[in-house]
Each structure stands twice: as structure tokens, then as C-alpha cells.
Amino acid sequence: MDLRYSEEDIRFREDVRTFFRTALPDDIRRKVVCGQRLSREDVVRWTGILHAKGWATPGWPVEWGGTGWDSVKQYIFKEELLMAPAPEALVFNTSMIGPLLIAFGSDEQKSHFLPKIATLEYWFCQGFSEPESGSDLASLRTRAVQDGDEYVVNGQKIWTTMGHRADWCFLLVRTDPDAKKQRGISMLMVDMKTSGITVKPIITIDGYHDLNETFFDNVRIPAANLIGEENKGWDYAKYLLGHERSAQSRVGLSKMRLQRARQLAQDIACGTGCLADDPQFRERIALIEVELKALEILTLRVIADGPASTGGASDPKASILKLKGVALQQAATQVLMEVAGYDAMEYDGEFLKGAAEPAGGEDWALTIAPNFYFARHVSIAAGSSEVQRNIIAHSVLGL
Amino acid sequence: MDFNLTGDQRLLKEAVERLLADTYDFAQRKSLLAEPDGWSRTQWQRFADMGLLGLPFAESDGGFAGGPVETMIVMEAFGNALVVEPYLPTVLLGGGFLRLAGSDEQRQRLIPRIIDGSLLMAFAQAEPQSLYDLFRVETRARRVGGAWVIDGHKRHVLHGDSADVLVVSARIDGASNDTEGLALFLVDATAPGVTRRGYRLQDHTRAAEIRLENVRVENDAVLGQPGHAFPIITRVVDSTIAALCCEAVGVMANAHERTIEYMKLRKQFGATLGSFQALQHRAVDMFVQLELARSIAMYGVMSCEDTDPQACSRAVSATKVQIGQSARLIGQESLQLHGGIGMTEDYPAGHYFRRLTMIEMLFGDTSYHLAALAEAGGGWRTGRRLEFF
Numbered sequence: 017m018d019l020r021y022s023e024e025d026i027r028f029r030e031d032v033r034t035f036f037r038t039a040l041p042d043d044i045r046r047k048v049v050c051g052q053r054l055s056r057e058d059v060v061r062w063t064g065i066l067h068a069k070g071w072a073t074p075g076w077p078v079e080w081g082g083t084g085w086d087s088v089k090q091y092i093f094k095e096e097l098l099m100a101p102a103p104e105a106l107v108f109n110t111s112m113i114g115p116l117l118i119a120f121g122s123d124e125q126k127s128h129f130l131p132k133i134a135t136l137e138y139w140f141c142q143g144f145s146e147p148e149s150g151s152d153l154a155s156l157r158t159r160a161v162q163d164g165d166e167y168v169v170n171g172q173k174i175w176t177t178m179g180h181r182a183d184w185c186f187l188l189v190r191t192d193p194d195a196k197k198q199r200g201i202s203m204l205m206v207d208m209k210t211s212g213i214t215v216k217p218i219i220t221i222d223g224y225h226d227l228n229e230t231f232f233d234n235v236r237i238p239a240a241n242l243i244g245e246e247n248k249g250w251d252y253a254k255y256l257l258g259h260e261r262s263a264q265s266r267v268g269l270s271k272m273r274l275q276r277a278r279q280l281a282q283d284i285a286c287g288t289g290c291l292a293d294d295p296q297f298r299e300r301i302a303l304i305e306v307e308l309k310a311l312e313i314l315t316l317r318v319i320a321d322g323p324a325s326t327g328g329a330s331d332p333k334a335s336i337l338k339l340k341g342v343a344l345q346q347a348a349t350q351v352l353m354e355v356a357g358y359d360a361m362e363y364d365g366e367f368l369k370g371a372a373e374p375a376g377g378e379d380w381a382l383t384i385a386p387n388f389y390f391a392r393h394v395s396i397a398a399g400s401s402e403v404q405r406n407i408i409a410h411s412v413l414g415l
Numbered sequence: 416m417d418f419n420l421t422g423d424q425r426l427l428k429e430a431v432e433r434l435l436a437d438t439y440d441f442a443q444r445k446s447l448l449a450e451p452d453g454w455s456r457t458q459w460q461r462f463a464d465m466g467l468l469g470l471p472f473a474e475s476d477g478g479f480a481g482g483p484v485e486t487m488i489v490m491e492a493f494g495n496a497l498v499v500e501p502y503l504p505t506v507l508l509g510g511g512f513l514r515l516a517g518s519d520e521q522r523q524r525l526i527p528r529i530i531d532g533s534l535l536m537a538f539a540q541a542e543p544q545s546l547y548d549l550f551r552v553e554t555r556a557r558r559v560g561g562a563w564v565i566d567g568h569k570r571h572v573l574h575g576d577s578a579d580v581l582v583v584s585a586r587i588d589g590a591s592n593d594t595e596g597l598a599l600f601l602v603d604a605t606a607p608g609v610t611r612r613g614y615r616l617q618d619h620t621r622a623a624e625i626r627l628e629n630v631r632v633e634n635d636a637v638l639g640q641p642g643h644a645f646p647i648i649t650r651v652v653d654s655t656i657a658a659l660c661c662e663a664v665g666v667m668a669n670a671h672e673r674t675i676e677y678m679k680l681r682k683q684f685g686a687t688l689g690s691f692q693a694l695q696h697r698a699v700d701m702f703v704q705l706e707l708a709r710s711i712a713m714y715g716v717m718s719c720e721d722t723d724p725q726a727c728s729r730a731v732s733a734t735k736v737q738i739g740q741s742a743r744l745i746g747q748e749s750l751q752l753h754g755g756i757g758m759t760e761d762y763p764a765g766h767y768f769r770r771l772t773m774i775e776m777l778f779g780d781t782s783y784h785l786a787a788l789a790e791a792g793g794g795w796r797t798g799r800r801l802e803f804f
Contacts, residue, residue, distance in 0.1 A: 017417055017418055017419065017420060017424075017484045017713065017717070018416065018417045018717070019416060019418075019714055019717045020416070020717070021416060022416070025416070088416050271794070271803060274793075274794070275795070278793075295786070295789060295790075298789035298790070298793060299785050299786060299789040301789070301793050301794075302736075302785060302788045302789040302793040302794065303736065303785055305733075305793050305794030305795075305803075306711070306733045306736045306737050306785075306788070306794070307707065307737065307740075308794065308803075309711060309714065309733055309794065309803065309804050310707040310708070310710045310711040310737045311707065311710070312803075313710035313711060313713060313714050314706055314707060314709075314710040316416060316418070317418050317710060320416065320417075320418050321418070333706065336703050336706055339699075339703060340703055340707065402696070405695065405696045405699040405700075406692070406695070406696075408699045408702060408703075409692075409695035409696065409698065409699050412702065413675050413695075413698055413699065413702060414675070414679070415675070415678065415679070415689040415690070415698060
């Protein structure tokens with residue numbers, strides 16, 4: 017047992033850090049530091065820079081443009097990315113549809129889609145949840161009926177993150193209404209320009225447009241866009257949710273937020289000194305950092321146990337990473353709220369969207385409340401914390 | 416980075432677990448507690464025969480040169496069985512001081528006797544006013560001719576009642592809260608002027624209150640350099656805390672597993688407790704805390720290898736904080752989920768809960784270590800960018 021990073025890993029971390037310092041464009045870095053939302057152009061530009069370096073899809077097999085890094089290196093890369101801080105990869109492309117096609121896609125699908133997924137030439141969104149199917153995802157009702165070499169899809173999806181920016185969607189549809197609910201589901205890819213698709217915005221409590229409702233009205237999808245086998249869609253969805261879970265401890269993100277809170281607190285008066293020196297404030301941060309350290313080691317234990325390609329997806333302990341990771345992410349946004357105080361109260365929607373200058377408020381504080389509000393979603397999306405507890409109770413504890 | 420045990424470590428783990436499975440179930444433990452010392456000399460000899468008492472010592476001292484992982488394995492297994500024998504005071508504290516500060520003569524005289532099971536040690540450190548601060552020592556030692564004379568009052572000396580040799584911290588200089596001016600002495604527990612009052616702790620382990628009046632020791636009883644003992648005390652206590660946290664993981668693992676088993680058997684309202692979602696989720700929260708505790712305990716023991724003593728102290732404080740939080744939740748929830756049966760002396764759950772509660776206090780509770788960590792800058796090493804703990 018040796019919990020230290022190897023010399024090679026330490027050099028690797030330095031290389032990655034140096035790259036992020038030099039290659040990340042200043043305007044994008046400033047947006048991330050200030051907590052502003054990124055445009056599609058920002059994310060595509062940054063992904064292009066990573067792609068040119070060969071680092072856009074680190075977890076993919078080498079033959080499909082991956083790096084061949086082991087799971088520890090991948091972890092280091094992700095952590096340095098979050099702490100740079102640089103924009104995260106588009107999870108739908110890099111961690112979901114890409115790995116899914118690599119595992120289950122046809123050769124034609126792989127050679128056509130994977131290069132475009134890697135560069136975001138095809139920006140994917142995810143069509144899983146439905147108005148009546150939230151945590152109970154398998155009850156979904158969007159129907160696909162085969163008609164010749166096409167599927168005809170009717171139904172409604174909801175919470176389609178960035179659906180209005182997306183070129184493609186991978187979605188779960190019911191292909192066999194008579195089978196047990198998990199058995200009759202298939203997964204399709206659809207071009208978002210296909211006729212019959214309507215995307216309507218959902219404005220969330222942060223005042224931002226990220227989510228959408230997506231309606232399918234007699235949408236004709238080529239049968240060639242079926243992923244894997246018909247009626248095996250639930251297996252693929254579970255594979256993906258496992259993938260997501262292990263990536264969602266996001267320890268680096270919480271570390272970065274707490275460091276930011278500490279830094280900002282140096283300019284906030286408190287008693288005879290500053291908030292950063294207040295013992296209670298320091299203890300609050302230290303307590304979250306202790307839990308982050310424990311979670312960091314646990315994350316490394318989980319990914320070290322599993323094959324690098326799955327990021328530990330096969331380990332039911334991955335549910336702990338999501339459960340605890342999101343709680344700590346939320347705790348860190350709460351600390352930032354306390355640091356900002358009154359300055360967090362002003363709403364400036366344009367600045368949140370990425371305007372270069374705020375209307376007049378404090379640029380460091382304006383996004384803190386919207387990001388705090390939006391962070392409530394992390395314990396709801398991708399399997400709510402209650403669903404994660406159900407998974408652990410059943411598959412680990414045998415209850 | 417590697418989370419696996421070596422082949423030898425796996426063998427050690429299996430051997431210790433087998434020994435405890437054979438000799439240390441709950442009923443056997445109950446009869447050990449009834450022995451005159453409150454623990455079992457027979458059991459102690461079994462640990463000696465297995466080589467556990469020599470584990471952390473250098474081969475040149477007759478030991479097996481085990482590292483922190485070997486100690487972790489033993490302590491976790493001890494926690495799982497609620498072992499009450501004086502391993503921590505004798506091997507980790509007493510042995511730790513000898514390893515770190517003992518002269519050749521001191522090591523040669525004492526370590527072989529620890530290893531063969533014939534010598535018990537204890538660390539007389541805490542005092543009525545000290546609480547957890549290791550520097551707050553009012554016991555005084557003064558030079559008289561070529562010898563030293565010690566006067567003071569020590570409390571909560573773990574297994575101090577059965578120890579043969581005490582490691583006593585005393586002040587030779589400075590005020591009661593100075594870190595400078597401390598010294599360590601090896602004191603025969605039966606020396607003239609030493610009086611001991613042994614007592615049982617809440618969790619059935621043992622401790623003693625010890626008074627030292629005009630206790631005279633020769634110069635060869637001094638451990639390390641007199642006046643500069645604080646860094647040694649800190650180092651030995653830090654690695655003992657890390658080991659204690661591994662014991663806590665064993666206690667928690669057992670408490671959790673025991674609770675899950677009970678939930679699968681116990682029926683109320685016509686259904687097993689484990690079928691109720693409200694209770695399932697609480698059992699999951701216990702499991703989450705167990706895995707966080709296990710993770711940080713690994714980190715804590717490995718950090719004791721760090722050459723930078725401050726880094727080691729910070730890591731140990733972080734470990735103690737997480738262990739304290741986990742221990743509280745797991746111990747208390749285990750009792751709650753057991754219901755009334757957990758409240759009884761004859762049922763194991765309450766014993767695990769009591770041990771966890773005592774471990775949280777030993778060598779500084781959660782609040783104490785959180786304050787220490789916050790004071791030291793929290794999760795980041797000052798001056799070195801991006802060094803998290």
C-alpha cells in the first residue's frame with residue numbers, strides 16, 4: 017500500500033498544470049473564475065485546444081483518440097482541470113455517448129460519430145427523463161415504433177440540458193410496451209434538426225436557460241441510429257449512469273470553491289480583522305476539507321479497483337462518490353454565499369450569461385447566488401441522492 | 416499509488432483475524448474482562464507468540480520491521496474484536512518512544528522484553544489541567560547530583576495500573592504551557608514515591624491515576640535530550656492517533672455489519688427492519704461514513720511516514736476529525752437501529768458504541784483537532800500551491 021503519487025505522476029501533474037496555465041485563454045479562465053456561464057463557442061474553442069494537444073478525451077481507448085493514461089493520471093488531469101480552473105469537458109459527449117458507442121456502437125457508428133463527438137462538431141444532449149419519469153426512469157413512455165428502416169418516435173423528454181444548443185440527442189425510447197418496464201427500452205441517436213422535434217426552454221431558479229423540454233411528434237429516426245440491440249437500452253443507461261457517478265465526486269471543484277472562499281474572505285471585515293482569520297469560519301472550511309480528503313482517497317480507491325476505461329463504474333461504491341461528492345459541492349457553495357453576504361443579493365442576468373462587465377455590482381459576488389441555487393440540482397440529477405441510497409442499500413448492503 | 420496489501424500483509428491479516436475468531440468472540444471476551452487485571456495475560460502471550468508485540472520494531476532490536484500498514488492491519492482487527500489488552504500503551508506508545516528516542520542501552524534492555532510479552536509499558540502524560548494539549552505539563556523534574564527527582568500528578572494513564580515501566584513527561588524548565596523545557600523519563604512503576612490508582616473505563620479498558628512524589632531516577636532513565644522532548648511526544652502521539660483511528664475503523668466496521676445483520680432478522684409490523692426505506696437510508700449513511708473513515712485512516716497512517724512533522728500533525732488531525740464524525744454517527748445510529756436490545760450490557764452493540772465514544776475523546780476529540788487543523792491553515796500546506804494536505 018502506498019498512497020503517495022509516484023514521481024512520474026508528480027511530473028505529469030506539473031505538465032498538466034503548466035499546460036492549463038499557458039493554453040487556457042484568459043477570457044475563458046476569467047469567466048470560470050467569476051462563475052459565469054460559458055457560451056457554446058467558449059466550450060468548443062477550449063475543447064479544440066485540448067483536442068490539438070490530444071487531451072480532449074483522455075478516458076477513451078487510444079485507437080479512438082484517448083491518451084492511454086491510467087486511472088490515477090486521469091484523476092490528476094481532471095483535478096488539475098477543475099482547479100485551473102478550466103471548463104469541464106462536455107459530459108454528454110466525452111463521458112456518455114462516446115464511451116457508449118465505443119462499448120456498444122456499430123463500426124459505422126464509431127467511425128462516423130466518434131471523431132465528431134470528440135471535437136464537439138456534434139454537440140450531444142441527453143433525452144432520458146420525462147415529465148412522469150424522474151427518479152423512476154424506467155417508467156418512461158416515449159414510444160418508438162419501427163416502420164421499415166426507420167423508427168417513428170412520439171413523446172416528451174424533460175430536463176434536456178443544453179438541448180437548445182445541441183446538434184444531436186441520445187434518447188431512451190420504449191420499443192416493447194408489453195415487456196417488463198426495464199426490458200422494453202432502446203436507445204437511439206437523433207439529429208436535432210429532424211422535423212417534428214420542438215425544444216422549449218425551462219428557466220431555472222438561477223435565472224438562466226440551460227434546461228429544456230423536448231417534444232417528439234412523429235419524428236422519423238433511421239434504424240441505423242439504434243445503439244446496440246433493441247430492448248437493451250436500460251443496460252446501456254445503467255452503464256452510463258455508473259460512468260457519471262464515479263466522475264461526480266468532483267473533489268477538485270469543491271477544493272477550488274473553498275480556496276476561492278478563503279481568498280475572498282481576506283477582504284471581508286470581521287471583528288477586528290478579516291473573515292478569513294475568524295476561527296469559526298476557518299473551522300467550517302477545514303471540516304469540509306477533511307471530508308474532501310476522505311472522499312478523495314475513497315475516489316482513488318474506487319477508480320484504482322476498476323478498469324481505467326470504466327472509471328470504476330462497475331463498483332457500487334461509486335454511488336457513495338456521487339452521494340457524498342454532491343453534498344460537499346453544495347456545502348462549498350453555501351460557504352461562498354456566507355462570504356458574499358449582501359453582495360450576493362443583486363441579480364445580474366447578463367453578467368451570469370458572460371457579459372464582460374457587470375451592470376454595477378461586484379463581479380466576484382454576482383454569480384455566487386445563482387451558482388448556489390443551481391447547485392441544488394446536483395443532488396437531484398443523474399440519480400437523486402435518495403436513488404443513490406436505494407442503490408447502495410440493495411446492491412451493497414443487501415437490504 | 417497502490418491500495419493493495421502485499422502477500423505478507425495479507426497473511427498477517429488472516430493470521431490475526433483467525434486468532435481473534437478462535438479466542439476472542441464476545442463470550443470469550445466477557446470472561447477475559449473478569450480476569451484480575453481486567454484483561455488476559457494468556458491472550459497477551461498469544462499476541463507475543465504470533466509476533467504481534469514485535470511488529471513495529473527494527474530487526475536490529477529483535478523486531479519484525481513492520482511499517483504503518485502492518486500496524487493498521489493489527490489495530491483494525493483488534494477494533495473488530497474489541498481487544499482490551501494493552502497493545503496501544505505498550506507497543507505503540509512505550510515502544511514508539513523507545514524506537515524514536517531510546518538509547519542503544521535502553522532499547523536493548525527493554526524492547527526484547529516487550530517483544531516476548533514480559534514487559535508492559537504506559538505513557539503518563541495527561542494531568543488534571545492539561546486536557547488534550549501535549550505541552551501543558553506541570554509535573555516537574557529537577558537535577559539532584561547525577562540523578563533526577565520527579566514530582567507530579569498524572570491522570571488517565573492508559574493501562575497505567577498494570578504497566579511495569581512508565582514513560583513520564585515532566586518539565587525541567589519553563590512555564591506550564593511552554594513547548595520547550597519538557598523531558599521524558601523511564602520510571603519503574605513500582606519505584607518508591609509512585610502511587611497508582613487503577614480504574615475501569617466506560618468501555619472496559621483500563622487506566623490509572625498516578626502520583627509521583629520525590630521519585631528518583633538515574634540519568635540513564637532519560638529518553639532523548641532533556642528539555643527538547645516535545646517534538647518526540649508529538650511524533651509518537653501522532654502515530655498512535657493514526658493507529659487508534661485504524662482501530663476505530665475495525666470497531667465501526669463491526670458495528671455496521673452487526674446492525675445490517677440485525678436489520679435483516681428483526682421483524683416488526685410483519686416485516687424485517689431492513690425492508691423499511693427510512694431505515695435502509697440510515698444504514699447507507701452509516702456505510703458512507705465507514706468508507707470515508709476507512710479512506711482517511713489509510714491516509715493518516717501513511718502520513719506518519721512524512722518527514723515533515725507539521726504535515727504529519729495536520730494529516731493526523733484531519734484523520735481524527737473524520738474518524739470522530741464517523742464514529743459518532745455509526746455508534747449512535749447502530750444503537751438506534753438496534754432499538755432497546757442495544758442498550759443492554761449483555762449485547763455487543765453497546766460495547767462497540769462505548770469504545771467508539773472513548774476513541775473519539777482519546778488524544779483530542781473532534782473539536783480539538785478541528786481547531787488545530789483550522790489554526791494550521793486547513794487543507795492546504797501554506798506556501799506550496801496546490802498541496803492539499
